[in-house]
Amino acid sequence: MRLIFLGPPGAGKGTQAVFVKKTYGLAHISTGDILRAQVKQETELGKTAKGYMDAGKLVPDDVIIGMIRERLGEEDCAKGFILDGFPRTVPQAVALAELLKSMGRHLTAVICFDAADDLLVERLSGRRTCRNCGAIYNVSFHPPEKENVCDACGGPLMQRDDDREDVIRNRLRVYKEQTAPLIEYYEREGLLRRFDAGGAPDSLVALVAELAGKDDA
Ligand code: AP5
Numbered sequence: 001m002r003l004i005f006l007g008p009p010g011a012g013k014g015t016q017a018v019f020v021k022k023t024y025g026l027a028h029i030s031t032g033d034i035l036r037a038q039v040k041q042e043t044e045l046g047k048t049a050k051g052y053m054d055a056g057k058l059v060p061d062d063v064i065i066g067m068i069r070e071r072l073g074e075e076d077c078a079k080g081f082i083l084d085g086f087p088r089t090v091p092q093a094v095a096l097a098e099l100l101k102s103m104g105r106h107l108t109a110v111i112c113f114d115a116a117d118d119l120l121v122e123r124l125s126g127r128r129t130c131r132n133c134g135a136i137y138n139v140s141f142h143p144p145e146k147e148n149v150c151d152a153c154g155g156p157l158m159q160r161d162d163d164r165e166d167v168i169r170n171r172l173r174v175y176k177e178q179t180a181p182l183i184e185y186y187e188r189e190g191l192l193r194r195f196d197a198g199g200a201p202d203s204l205v206a207l208v209a210e211l212a213g214k215d216d217a
Contacts, residue, residue, distance in 0.1 A: 001026060001080040001215050002105060003208070004087070004191075006182055007113025009171045010120035010127070011197040013084045015136055016113075016204040020082060023205055024212060027076040030084040031064055033134065034071070036160075054161055056170035058088055058178060065095045072099065080108075088179045093186075108215045110186040111207065113197040117172060124168050128157040142201065 001024060005013040014030060021028045035053060038046030045063065052059045068086055071077070087093040100106060126139040128148070132155030137144050144150060148157045162171065186192040193211070195204060 001108045001208070001212055002100075003080075003082045003108055003211070004110040004186075005082060005084045005113065006110055006179070006186070007195075007197060008115065008117075008120055008175045008179075009168065010124040011113035011115045012123070012201065013113060015201045016197075017082050017084050018136075019202040019205050020208050024208065025079055027074075027079070027081040028084060029068070029071055029077070029081055029086070031067065031086040031088075032084075034067055035059060054167070056162055056167040056174060058174060061089055061091045061095070064088075064092060068092075068096065069099055072103070087182060090181060090185060093182055107191055109193050109211050110182075110189075110191045111204070112183055112186075112192055112194050114194060115197040119198060120172065121165065121168055124163050125165060127163055128159060130155045131158050132156075 003020075003026070005017060007013055014033075017028045017030070020026065035046070035049045039050045039053070040046070045067075048063065049059045064086065068083075072081070083096075087096050123138060123141065126141065128137045128139060128144070129135070130137075130150035130153060133150060133153045135150050135152045136142075137150075137157060144157065149155075150157060162168075183192065193207060195207060
């Protein structure tokens, strides 16, 4: 299966991906995670990306498309993948279509996560992430057993730089202006499936099971 998780910040794309990738053995490709790793390593790409990310703006398309081209060529993508946070603009979607065509592949579905703004802000303000393994927690909805310590690896939890309320509001604005047009784009392609993201953190598995039954890839 080759899936796109499309949805606003805080909708739970990363959280649901954990359950789906475990069930179906898919590669989980989060452009946000790749960029944060580059920022942490202080690479040239990371230095370019940081200013955009801290302001809640999108990193330029050419940077992102180059990153994805490289990543989709890696071995773990052969069995299928989840694209989480990519594409985010129409030019990124067009570049992805060309790339998949050149690889003789097609998308199974684009899952559109729907959630109200107030819920997104609440989820993002309470998000904590493990500095070591990237596990995602929430101080209200999914707290760790021991405050600020990762249940999975014992690493320290941190708050993302872009999870401040002013930056969150900007990310939501950017999503509506630049990414939401992809909903219509993929609807026209007949690939869009809507998902109510207000349910449990593993509630997407049922929809993905239905898609897996129909997938002929
Ligand atoms: P990115 O990392 O992709 O951030 P995002 O899209 O804003 O999404 P988030 O990671 O914030 O949210 P999520 O939907 O994964 O939610 P999560 O599962 O963590 O991008 C960051 C930045 O990188 C961008 O702003 C941009 O600058 C740049 N970038 C990345 N990709 C790019 C691209 N393609 N082009 C250009 N620039 C790009 O959940 C959130 C919280 O809610 C957690 O605390 C979680 O525990 C909780 N939660 C989740 N689901 C539930 C549930 N069902 N019930 C209760 N709590 C829940």
